[in-house]
Amino acid sequence: MKIKLIRTGGFIPITKAAETEVNLSEKELASLLVIIQPDPAAPRIKDGNYYELTVGANSTPVDLEKVPDEYKDLFSKLKSDLRIIK
Amino acid sequence: MYKNHYNPVHCIIPPYMLTRMMESDNKKIADLAINSNFRSVRFRNDRIFFQKASLQEKTILGLIDKQSGKEAMQMEVYDCKQKTDFTGANLLWDSKNNQKITSVAGKNAIKGGKAAWDFYWQLFGRNSIDNKGLLIKQYVHFDKGMDNAYWDGRRMVYGDGDGSVFTSFTSDIDVIGHELTHGVMENEANLDYENQAGALNESFSDIFGIMIKQRYYNQDVKKSTWLIGEKVMIGPKYAIRSMKAPGTAYINHPELGNDPQPATMDKYQNLPNTQSDDFGGVHINSGIPNFAFYVAAFNMGGYAWEKAGRIWYAVLTDVSLAQNAKFADVKNLTIIHAQKIFGINSSEVIAVKQGWSEAKV
Numbered sequence: 001m002k003i004k005l006i007r008t009g010g011f012i013p014i015t016k017a018a019e020t021e022v023n024l025s026e027k028e029l030a031s032l033l034v035i036i037q038p039d040p041a042a043p044r045i046k047d048g049n050y051y052e053l054t055v056g057a058n059s060t061p062v063d064l065e066k067v068p069d070e071y072k073d074l075f076s077k078l079k080s081d082l083r084i085i086k
Numbered sequence: 087m088y089k090n091h092y093n094p095v096h097c098i099i100p101p102y103m104l105t106r107m108m109e110s111d112n113k114k115i116a117d118l119a120i121n122s123n124f125r126s127v128r129f130r131n132d133r134i135f136f137q138k139a140s141l142q143e144k145t146i147l148g149l150i151d152k153q154s155g156k157e158a159m160q161m162e163v164y165d166c167k168q169k170t171d172f173t174g175a176n177l178l179w180d181s182k183n184n185q186k187i188t189s190v191a192g193k194n195a196i197k198g199g200k201a202a203w204d205f206y207w208q209l210f211g212r213n214s215i216d217n218k219g220l221l222i223k224q225y226v227h228f229d230k231g232m233d234n235a236y237w238d239g240r241r242m243v244y245g246d247g248d249g250s251v252f253t254s255f256t257s258d259i260d261v262i263g264h265e266l267t268h269g270v271m272e273n274e275a276n277l278d279y280e281n282q283a284g285a286l287n288e289s290f291s292d293i294f295g296i297m298i299k300q301r302y303y304n305q306d307v308k309k310s311t312w313l314i315g316e317k318v319m320i321g322p323k324y325a326i327r328s329m330k331a332p333g334t335a336y337i338n339h340p341e342l343g344n345d346p347q348p349a350t351m352d353k354y355q356n357l358p359n360t361q362s363d364d365f366g367g368v369h370i371n372s373g374i375p376n377f378a379f380y381v382a383a384f385n386m387g388g389y390a391w392e393k394a395g396r397i398w399y400a401v402l403t404d405v406s407l408a409q410n411a412k413f414a415d416v417k418n419l420t421i422i423h424a425q426k427i428f429g430i431n432s433s434e435v436i437a438v439k440q441g442w443s444e445a446k447v
Contacts, residue, residue, distance in 0.1 A: 006362070010234040011261065011315070012326045013364040014342060044279040046268040046287070047236040047369075050361040061361065065170070080230065084251070084341045 001029070004054040005062075005078040011047045018081035019054075022074065029055065032071060038063040157213065159203040161222040163187075163195045168230045168246070175225055191226035191244065191256045198262025199224055199242075201302040205263070205294075206270065209391055210399050215269035222266070226256055235261055237268035250320065251341050257317040261326075263298030264291040264314070275407040280359050282412040284368030289375035290402055296329060297391045307384045329380045332373030347373030350446040351413065374445050375413055382420075382441030386434055393434050397424045417442040 004019035024032070033053065038061050052059045067075045160182075164175035178192045179185050187193060199222055206212035214220040223241040232245025235255035242265040244255040255261055268291050271277060277287040292314050300310045313335065315326030321339075328335040332347035347370055348354060354374065357367040364370060383394035400423040401407060401416060408415065420438050428434035 008362045009364065011236070011255065011264075011369070012319075012342075013367075013369045014233075015362070043239055044365070045236050045238045046272075046279065046291075047234065047265065048238065049234055049236075052362070086341065086343060 001055060003029075003078075005075070005082065006052050006054060006059070007049050007079075007082055008052075009048055009050045015085040016082035017085050018078045018083065020074070020078060020081070032068075033060050033062070035068060036062045036064070036066045157207055158219075159200065159207075159214070159222070160219060161196070161199050161203070161224070163192050163199070164223070164225045165189060165192065166225050166228040166243075168227050170229050172225060172241070178226070189226065191246065191254045194254065194256035195224040195226050195242075195244065195262065197302075198256065198259040198298075199266065201259050202263045202266040202298050205298045205301055205391070209395065212270070215266060216273045220269075224262075226254075235265055237265045237272075239272065242266060242269075247318065247320075251339075252318055253320055255315075255318055258299065258315050259302050260292075260295035260299040260314050261318055262295075264295035267291040267294040270294070271402065274403050275411070276409055277407075277411060278409050279365055279368060281366035281368075282371070283410050284365050285371035286375055286411060286413065286416055288368045288372035289379070290398070292327060292329060292372060292376050293379050293398055294395075294402075297395050300389065301391055306389050307387060310390070312380055327373070327376070329376040330384075332377050346370050347376075349373055349377040350444075352446050374447065375416060378417070378441040378445035378447060380441070381444045382438045385437035385440055393428070394437075396427055397434070397438060400427065413445075413447045417447050 001022060001024060002019055003022055003024075004017055007016040008014075036053075051062050051064055053062045054060075064075055064079070158181070161180065162177060163179040164172075165178045166172070166175045169175075178189060179187050179196055187196075203214060203222065206214070214222060225241055225243045228243045228245050230246075231248045233248045233252040233255075235242070235244045237243075242262070244261075247253040247255060268287070271287055271290055277283040277290075279287055295314060296310070296312060299305075311325075312330035313325035313328055316324075319326055319336065324336040324339060326335060327347060328345070332349040333345050335345040335347070336342055337344055346355070351374055355367045355370050357363040357370070359366040379394060379398060382397075383390040386393045397420050401419045404419055404423070407419060420442070421435060424432070424435045424438045
């Protein structure tokens with residue numbers, strides 16, 4: 001399946017995105033999204049960046065600090081591939 | 087600074103509802119309301135008291151330690167080595183040991199941090215971010231190619247930039263002053279980070295950020311470019327924001343297109359209050375109060391921090407500034423404080439009114 005990482009926010013609010021093909025079952029993906037969901041009570045970081053993961057038509061906010069070890073390389077590559085959406 | 091001492095659930099109950107609850111026949115509800123009201127009154131009175139207390143009084147009350155009482159800036163700068171782990175960051179420099187360092191980003195952070203601390207202390211007697219001598223922590227080289235700087239509630243964090251659109255976010259003193267001012271804001275009015283209040287929050291950071299830079303370089307209102315992030319953004323024609331002419335900081339940029347900031351209220355952008363829409367465009371609509379400040383300061387002449395800066399600082403630290411303030415609320419408060427500081431019919435009051443009028447607020 002294709003997943004897309006989208007980054008928004010920042011000192012200058014620009015949107016960046018990167019996508020890749022992954023070999024994940026729907027169950028694995030659902031489990032991952034639960035693990036990396038942001039804390040809804042977390043205070044807003046001033047000028048902070050925010051991330052969301054898009055799969056198909058669904059977008060979910062994610063906290064990259066919570067990415068489990070087995071997925072770190074995947075998200076590291078996605079982050080380095082982020083490009084400005086014009 | 088005292089807002090976190092009590093349950094935030096209680097804080098969101100409006101006063102009229104509290105009054106009704108206190109009169110409730112249900113003892114539990116009445117007790118809860120009285121308790122909540124008591125804490126609100128205590129909080130407000132404490133805040134007024136501590137705000138008016140002199141440095142000496144604060145020191146006597148133990149709110150400031152001895153070193154801070156001597157107006158000593160305390161600062162540490164860490165190198166994250168392009169990782170995202172704060173605990174693994176290396177201490178590059180601290181104000182106690184004043185080490186010699188080679189990192190340009192580290193040197194910039196020290197320079198900007200000192201300029202910001204000096205600005206608040208020397209002009210307003212403010213002892214660091216919390217006015218209690220807080221240790222300022224700055225983290226440079228955060229993440230790989232991160233094109234951002236932020237304040238996370240405890241520290242200032244700077245990325246190195248992607249190298250094509252942005253360079254190190256430590257390159258401009260105004261960016262460092264902007265982030266430090268977010269900390270000051272959290273300890274004062276703590277404006278909500280959304281919609282108009284969020285745009286004001288951003289604007290206060292830009293306003294104090296630009297004044298910190300102007301003071302460091304000894305620039306008066308005519309000499310200043312009024313550009314935020316003019317070095318951070320690569321290319322001589324580009325900056326992140328223009329306070330003098332919002333919407334012109336970058337035009338036809340190959341990657342970013344055009345600067346989206348409005349200068350006037352009739353161009354206010356009603357955006358959804360979501361992450362992807364900048365929480366209602368807090369970095370976009372900040373152009374409006376930024377422009378009001380620019381016009382006011384320019385019309386007063388001289389150095390912005392000497393007159394306009396005093397007025398805006400008085401508003402930033404005014405206990406009557408509500409967390410969900412709108413542009414019109416800050417307009418009114420700036421006029422009131424200009425009248426108090428410079429006189430009801432002073433030229434400074436006229437300049438403030440002209441500023442908001444030009445911004446169509």
